[in-house]
Amino acid sequence: METPVESTRERLLNVAEQRFGEGGYEGTSLRAITVAAAANIAAVNYHFGSKEALLRAAVARAMAPVNAERRRRLDQLEAAGDPTAEQLVRAFVEPGLELVLRRGERGAVVARFIGRIAFDPSRRIRELYAAESDPVESRYLAALRRALPDATPDAVAFGYLNMQGLLALHQSQALSPSPDAENPGNLAEALVAFLVAAFHQGLSSR
Amino acid sequence: METPVESTRERLLNVAEQRFGEGGYEGTSLRAITVAAAANIAAVNYHFGSKEALLRAAVARAMAPVNAERRRRLDQLEAAGDPTAEQLVRAFVEPGLELVLRRGERGAVVARFIGRIAFDPSRRIRELYAAESDPVESRYLAALRRALPDATPDAVAFGYLNMQGLLALHQSQALSPSPDAENPGNLAEALVAFLVAAFHQGLSSR
DNA sequence: CTCCTGTTCAAACGACCGTTTGAACTATGC
DNA sequence: GCATAGTTCAAACGGTCGTTTGAACAGGAG
Secondary structure (H helix, E strand, C coil): CCCCCCCHHHHHHHHHHHHHHHHCCCCCCHHHHHHHCCCCHHHHHHHCCCHHHHHHHHHHHHHHHHHHHHHHHHHHHHHCCCCCHHHHHHHHHHHHHHHHHHCHHHHHHHHHHHHHHHCCCCHHHHHHHHHHHHHHHHHHHHHHHHHCCCCCHHHHHHHHHHHHHHHHHHHHCCCCCCCCCCCHHHHHHHHHHHHHHHHHHHCCCC | CCCCCCCHHHHHHHHHHHHHHHHCCCCCCHHHHHHHCCCCHHHHHHHCCCHHHHHHHHHHHHHHHHHHHHHHHHHHHHHCCCCCHHHHHHHHHHHHHHHHHHCHHHHHHHHHHHHHHHCCCCHHHHHHHHHHHHHHHHHHHHHHHHHCCCCCHHHHHHHHHHHHHHHHHHHHCCCCCCCCCCCHHHHHHHHHHHHHHHHHHHCCCC
């Protein structure tokens, strides 16, 4: 071995990210993960404690840079005055899609993993994801309410939910062949335009 | 037995609808279904042939009235001239949410089932759903392109994908506590307004 | 060298999975 | 009556699941 290669723990997280993203939590066995990671079955329980703890660790690792970037953008926007709805939507959506843009194949794997887990059939798993994506939510909601004074708080919350959902949907690539699959940059622009229009026009009438 | 109660086949479909909608396909065992339906394990393979065939039958039964209503509305709209984007969005979204409105508790169960299966982690299952929801798709796309002459075909397809996705998301109740959970009528209106705005403003710039 | 801590390993645990079997039951047609 | 076709049943099939066990291995500290 020339390169000090990844540790067993890292290999498990990498493979878990990929397989959970492809087959979901229930649909992926620890044996499939450990074989692909060239690790022993018992390694999962040694390093993480259980299958669900492995998932939790993978979600936390995958969400950390996204949350950090969202926080950074929010700080920057709010330091310059009251941000517009478009700026806020951009600050939410782009960090989620930049994964795909900037990190090549691994970025696409991470994005699909995040998107898939966010909509897992099991409420338990969805809540596990929600806990990791929570930290910036209330700040975004407050800023959006300020940017859209004509919309009721309920309407803003409704829009935020739709934004979260559509982003996760595109991340997971669950929407059959997305027309922008081969061009993630266009996807981000199209999604931002779509959401901004919906926020501005579609919510005020409520 | 006084009432001729439902047949084993119907009870299996009803329970499958409910359980698959709660736990997803992988997360729901045939034993859980047959116990709740007061049927023998072997009944599934006798009446349907396999677990997947049971799912297929349940999806077909659940989608039939939705597809029929969408077709009916499309026929009616096109008979009266070129429909607007709002009319088309309404004709797509409302049949999917009317389930919840008109059929009480069972309607909500069916809606959640449909929404959940549409985003199942397994590509196989998603394709099974897509096959059932296909028949009206091309008609909608063509009508939408006519209603939005300023948007490119790709942009219209992108909007249709988002509409499909958001509807399924709200049907599945995967978006944590939806603010309109207790009032499905409002949900339909809000979703239509949200989507119509996005279609009109958000797609023309592409 | 010896101890010790951290890691990996093959093997097995009990539980649950979807599916199949063949016998038992039911009702209808003759 | 009897045969027949449709349905239900308990039981078992082989497999896979997440988890646990206890021994083997590694390498730095004393």
